[in-house]
Amino acid sequence: RVRDLFAQAKAQAPAIIFIDEIDAIGRQRGRGFVGGHDEREQTLNQILVEMDGFTPNDNVIVVAATNRGDLLDPALLRPGRFDRRITLDMPDKEGRLAILKIHSKNKKFVESVNWDRVADRTVGFSGADLENMLNEAAIYAARNNKKEVNMEDIEEAATKVKLGPAKKRLQSEEDRKITAYHEAGHAIVTHFLPKMDPVHRISIVARGMSLGHTLIPPAADRTHETKSRLMDQIAAMLGGRAAEKEIFDEMTSGASNDIVQATRLARAMVIEFGMSELGPINFGPQSEISDMGAMEWYEGANLAPSTQEKVDNEVKKLIDFGYRKAAVLVKKHKKLMDKVVERLMEKETLDREEFEKIVGKKENGESFK
Secondary structure (H helix, E strand, O other): HHHHHHHHHOOOOOEEEEEEOHHOOEEEEOOOOOOOOOHHHHHHHHHHHHHHHHHHOOOOOEEOOOOOOOHHHHHOOOOOOOOOOOOOOOHHHHHHHHHHHHHHHOEEEEEOOOHHHHHHOOOOOOOHHHHHHHHHHHHHHHHOOOOOOOOHHHHHHHHHHHHHHOOOOOOHHHHHHHHHHHHHHHHHHHOOOOOOOOOOEEEEOEOOOEEEEEEEOOOOOOOOOOOOHHHHHHHHHHOOOOOOOHOOOOOOOHHHHHHHHHHHHHHHHHOOOOOOOOOOOOOOOOEEEEEOOEEOOOOOOOHHHHHHHHHHHHHHHHHHHHHHHHHHHHHHHHHHHHHHHHHHHHHOEEHHHHHHHOOOOOOOOOOOO
16 A cells, blocks of 8 residues: 555655654554564654655655654654654644634634634644634523524634533532632732743643642743742642632641642752753753654653652742742732632632722732742
8 A cells, every 4th residue: 555655645646645643653663663663663664664665756755743752763763764853843823813713714703703812822733723622612602592602602713622521510519618618719920920821721620630620821922931830820820729728727738739740840940950950950851852842851860868858849839839929919918819719609710800890900919938
């Protein structure tokens, strides 16, 4: 079949052969192959033979795509084969607008849909995410007997794409209140931190494994993260736990994922980014971007117990400082947090406008030392 494909391409030249998900057949030999007669290995060998048989005058170009470039056999990447590698990042705002324009053509939208705002809302979305979002928005509108899709439908669809569908999970009034204070804690801390982006949405509607969520999408496409912004992110992650302690003088298991994420970020700051008193040293485990754009992990040198203790102490310092910031903010703005919770208990979900009606517009925030 491979020979027939390449022969047909040569016969109809100029032509392009496109192989999608090439890692399915081009996986590095020795990784998951049963033996030398494995069908996938035979297919890979035939592709290599056919590509070696090309000359520039054949006017046939072979293009392949993969999300796992780190798994490809080195023989595929030799000069004369797939020797030009193009890494495709997530679309920027201009790219998202172009993708939204394409996938909105066969759907009816109200004139008031603000596509610029939708593009801002979807930082980090892939092209497939955007297509799925608009399809889900159309379904949501149809279920509610609407002839046209509006911003509310798009917002609900965007949340579903990233967090999963809403679940009709029965919660006691006590659990709803704990969840509301937890999410309000995230939102209040985020709102009053100088480096954090604005709160976009707060909800106590269960999705996936979470009982609620506070969405803070990036306000812009960023390449770099500063230490001060990462420190604010840790504080925001711990805002839910700080609110639980302030209001109920108790701690719940609901903050477990927040603690995991905050600890991972703090550890990365110490061992990878050099953002601690230990200085610009990479202690490992380490990650790097391969030449195919995939994240590769490898173990660094084993640390001496004394060095590991120093690393752990620096991680704890970052976590403790972030938690103190969160605790100060929820205590200082407790009355505002109470109002947010009261509204959440009534409506279950607040958008940015409703949230800022209670707490005011986001400004420069409050600094900590």
